[in-house]
Amino acid sequence: MxxxxxxxxxxxxxxxxxxxxxxxxxxxxxxxxxxxxxxxxxxxxxxxxxxxxxxxxxxxxxxxxxxxxxxxxxxxxxxxxxxxxxxxxxxxxxxxxxxxxxxxxxxxxxxxxxxxxxGSGRRGGIDQGDAAEGLPLIGRSPPMQEVYRMITRVLNNDLSVLILGESGTGKELVAEAIHQLGHRKAGPFIAVNTAAIPRELIESELFGHEKGAFTGAVTRSIGKFEQASGGTLFLDEIGDMPAEAQTRLLRALQSGQIRRVGGREEIAVDVRIIAATNRDLAPMIAEGSFREDLFYRLNVVPLRLPPLRERPGDVGALAQHFLRQAVAEGLPSRAFTDEAIDILAQQTWRGNVRELKNLVFRAALLAREEEIDGYAISSLLETNAPAQGGGIADFDSALRAWLAAERPAEGDLYHAALAAFERPLFALALRRTGGNQLRAARLLGINRNTLRKRLSDLDIEPERFSAAD
Missing domain, CATH: 3.40.50.2300 (Response regulator)
Incomplete structure (x- = not known):
């Protein structure tokens, strides 16, 4: 029938x-x-x-x-x-x-x-009635539609989610959306950038420590797992977590219990884990720098965020959103011309949404007219990277401009600034050596293997820099 x-x-x-x-x-x-x-x-x-x-x-x-x-x-x-x-x-x-x-x-x-x-004879679906208004996840492109659909699938369960995407694509925003729209929304949302914590302190940061556990531990400290109880713990840049911390994290995920550094008591924790990384974990697993069993614990639901270059149709809406945000934060009222939006949509945006946001804020601050036209945007794009020369004064100006636009979180300044300025530094070295990695490493004064690893982490392709450059 x-x-x-x-x-x-x-x-x-x-x-x-x-x-x-x-x-x-x-x-x-x-x-x-x-x-x-x-x-x-x-x-x-x-x-x-x-x-x-x-x-x-x-x-x-x-x-x-x-x-x-x-x-x-x-x-x-x-x-x-x-x-x-x-x-x-x-x-x-x-x-x-x-x-x-x-x-x-x-x-x-x-x-x-x-x-x-x-054939199911059931309604199925998700019993979730909250709206997502106010969450700055913007885009109507097909890649973003798949992101939205994946978000709705994980709202009312506690499956571990691993968000994969390049730096600047908005991984923490997605984690916040899953928390704020899900059944744990009444609990805390605790975000930890594992790459920004010194290796010797990461276990204390995650699991806490008892008084006297190590030099400087003058009082008991509650770790992020306990702080996130009843809510969501977001582990950003999980690919940079030290091996010994990976082992303890795996144990916590398997048992649902943690032990503070220097403590003997097992403490039950009730958290939903969302992790994120901009790194390809497969080769790290192969070389032994990332635990395969931890990967499978985290990768229950993989969620890939598309880079901005894969959704150019969303650039205009994002730019307008950031311009409104800039005005709300006290910058002068501005408007983009259609030509300016077209130029923005044609860029590759290697820094993704974060790079676009920084440029829009800079445009709102520096534009001389109320309308930001194509000429103004083109001029800003030409100076989008920190200056290659000019001495300490220029470098200091670039750093101050970056700080004003990026506003890194307390405790994250060093690592965030390092990541932001490594890219143009390595690009400059490769450009001066015609893409020769050995010579570039010598110019920088670092080991060639270190250079190759950082180029891979930063997604910089040496072959793009020819001798002619």
């Missing part, structure tokens, strides 16, 4: 494509374009699955789903939407929908999901 599907879609072209695809898959399909039409059809007959758009001719498809679910509590619902924001994704899954598809979607995947939903 054929499965019956109800399609609620007011776009004639999209509706025709979906109806044809569902009918070819063996469905019997009824279609309407409004909330009233939907309610009328549901009152007349049974449907095995309903697919509905959000914005309909006479109302909001999500806001009016309550009465549908009361009348048909076991009917799976698939939500389609062109309003491709995290807020829409969370609203959609918050209704208990079986699945959410942002437009444009993969038609084959939609049909497979409809078939699965029709």
């Amino acid at each position: 054929k499965k019956a599907a109800l399609l609620v879609e007011d776009d004639e072209a999209i509706a025709k494509v979906i109806v044809t695809a569902l009918e070819n898959d063996g469905f019997e399909v009824a279609r309407c374009d409004s909330v009233a039409g939907r309610d009328s059809l549901l009152a007349q007959r049974h449907f095995d699955v309903m697919l509905t758009d959000v914005l309909l001719t006479d109302g909001d498809g999500i806001e009016t789903l309550g009465r549908v679910q009361n009348a048909c509590p076991d009917m799976p619902i698939i939500i389609l939407s062109a309003q491709n924001t995290l807020d829409t994704a969370v609203r959609a899954t918050g209704t208990g929908a079986f699945e959410y598809f942002p437009k444009p979607f993969d038609l084959d995947e939609l049909v497979r999901t409809a078939r699965q939903a029709a």
Whole structure:
């Protein structure tokens, strides 16, 4: 017997494509374009699955789903939407929908999901009603839609999430979104940059220590695991964690218990772990610098953040958001011309969203006119990297400008500044040596292996620097 599907879609072209695809898959399909039409059809007959758009001719498809679910509590619902924001994704899954598809979607995947939903006999989905407004995750591009869908899948469970992405892509923002929209939102969100903690202090920072555990431990200290109890612990730059700390972290994840440094008591902890890294952990596992068993503990749900160059269509919205943010923080009111936005969208943004934010703040500060035009943006892009020469005064100015734009957290200044200024320094050395790594290492006064490792960490390709440069 054929499965019956109800399609609620007011776009004639999209509706025709979906109806044809569902009918070819063996469905019997009824279609309407409004909330009233939907309610009328549901009152007349049974449907095995309903697919509905959000914005309909006479109302909001999500806001009016309550009465549908009361009348048909076991009917799976698939939500389609062109309003491709995290807020829409969370609203959609918050209704208990079986699945959410942002437009444009993969038609084959939609049909497979409809078939699965029709045979499930359950609504499924996530019982989550909070909105995502106010979270600065911006973008309507297909790569960001997949990020939003992954976020909604992990909100109401405690599965470990490993966020993968280049520096500056917004990994901590995603971790915060998972926490703030999830069932642990009433608990604390504790973020730890494991790369910024000295090796000898990282275990104390994570697990705490007892009085007298080591020189300088004059009082008992509560670690991040205990501080995050009932909430979420975000471990940033997990790939830089020392081996001995990896072992203790693995034990804590396996047992759900920690022991303070210098202590004997096992302390139960209730935390959700979200980790992040900008490094490729596979070669680190192969060479033994990262534990394979810890990787599998953390990588239950991998979530990849796309670099900005893979979503140029989002650059304009991000730039406008950062410009509003700059004004809110006291900088002069400015506006981008269309030409300026076009130029921004054409850049590669090796520093990703963080680099774009810094440039927008700098533009808001330095622009001489209320409108920031293409010429102003081009001029700023030419000086986007710290100056190659000019002595201590220029370097000091660059450092001050970076501090004003970046505002690194207390305790993170040294490592953040080092990471920001290493890239142009290594680029300069490679440019002066025509891309020759051995000569560049000699110029810098460091070991060649150290140079190769840092170039890999910073994603700098030596072959880009020719002798002609």
